[in-house]
Amino acid sequence: MADDKGNTGAAATGRGTQQAExxxxxxxxxxxxQMGNMADVAGMSxxxxxxMIQRSGQNFEMMKRIAETMTSGARSAAAECAEYAKHSAKRQSEMMQQLASAxxxxxxxxxxxRYLQDNLKELLSFSERLSRLSADKAKEASERLDNKG
Incomplete structure (x- = not known):
């Protein structure tokens, strides 16, 4: 019987050890x-x-290209304005000479x-050139936006 008690105790200890394991x-x-889930969340984050950093960089690059396009348009518009002012001053000088010899x-x-008609034609031509320039630059900026990749 003592043997039975020893076997029963050993079996109970074995079961307890097994349950603990x-x-x-x-x-x-x-x-x-849990650690794997945390690593997955950290990896996803x-x-x-x-x-987000990559997209921000792409958006910045796109905005930079559009700004360059618009800056180029502003320079071209300023050059057109300067040319118009130059021609206007020349026409006015010519008119003054003609008036002096009238x-x-x-x-x-x-x-x-004639001076008024020429000025009006030149103003309309200037306005047309400026409008075309503005439309071309807006189209170019829009195309850069559409082709942002």
């Missing part, structure tokens, strides 16, 4: 799963952050009439 394995598995009031009226 199982509990430790389950705990280790749960810890491993890093991936999202990296993607021989009659009718000559003065004819000179002024």
């Amino acid at each position: 199982n509990a430790l394995r389950q705990g280790a598995d749960q810890l491993r799963n 890093a991936k999202v952050s990296q993607e 021989r009659s009031p009718n000559d003065v009226l004819d000179i002024q009439n």
Whole structure:
């Protein structure tokens, strides 16, 4: 009987040890799963952050190209304005010379009439060039926006 009690005690100890090992394995598995989940979340977070940084860089580059296009347009528009002012000053100087050599009031009226008509034509031409330039640059900026990749 003493042998039976020893075997029963040893069996109970073995079962207890087995249960403790199982509990430790389950705990280790749960810890491993939680750590894996945390690593997955951290990895996803890093991936999202990296993607946001990349997209921000792409957006910045696109905005830089559009700004360069618009700056180029502004320079071209300024050059057109300077050219218009130069021609306008030249026409005014020519008109003043013609007025100085006018021989009659009718000559003065004819000179002024031509001057006004020429100025209006030049102004309309200038306006057309400026509008085309503006439309071309807006189209170019839009195309850069559409082709942002």
